[in-house]
Amino acid sequence: MPALVRAELAFIPSFLEALGEGFSRDNLRPTSPEEIAQIERQPEWFVRIVNNPPRQVVLPDGTLGQRVPATELWYMDGATFLGSVGIRHELNAILESWGGHIGYAVRPSARRQGHASAMLAEALDHVRATLPLSRVMLTVDLDNTASIKVIEKNGGTIRDEVDNPWVEGVRGRRYWIDLR
Secondary structure, three states: OEEOOOOOHHHHHOOOHHHHOOOOOOOOOOOHHHHHHHHHHOOOHHHHHHHOOOOOEEEOOOOOOOOOOEEEEEEEEEEEEEEEEEOOOOOHHHHHHHEEEEEEEHHHHHOOOHHHHHHHHHHHHHHHHHOOOOOOEEEEOOOOHHHHHHHHHOOOOOEEEEEOOOOOEEEEHHHHOOOO
């Protein structure tokens, strides 16, 4: 049965297969061939930064920003990588405008099988058990109907509709999910 777990070296072969399918942990920036090659050359380094991310993050516009405390979990079925969830422990001004507390992605070959809904439900349980949050915010592009259904299935209520600050001409929704 699939479960959210911390990244491990043993999972890298399946993770690399997912990258080869077009999976990306960041829906604003696809993983480059150079990044994939670096993961292949230095898998220990990659697992280390997934589990202990650097204090700074490169923002979608290329500038550096301060990373909020976060946890990345991989959705694994045995040794098969199905997707990942990023859980931000708090919001800064940037994440309040777009990004929210939780982001998730499913590898292309595992989509439309209910994994996103299960991943988000498990991520919400993780937040309830480990963080002092009473609600979390998620964002989604208006044209991503599959993700809208996942968020609403997991109790999301629309906060508002806003322009995506990183992608010109794209509007999205911000959702709240109550945890208590």
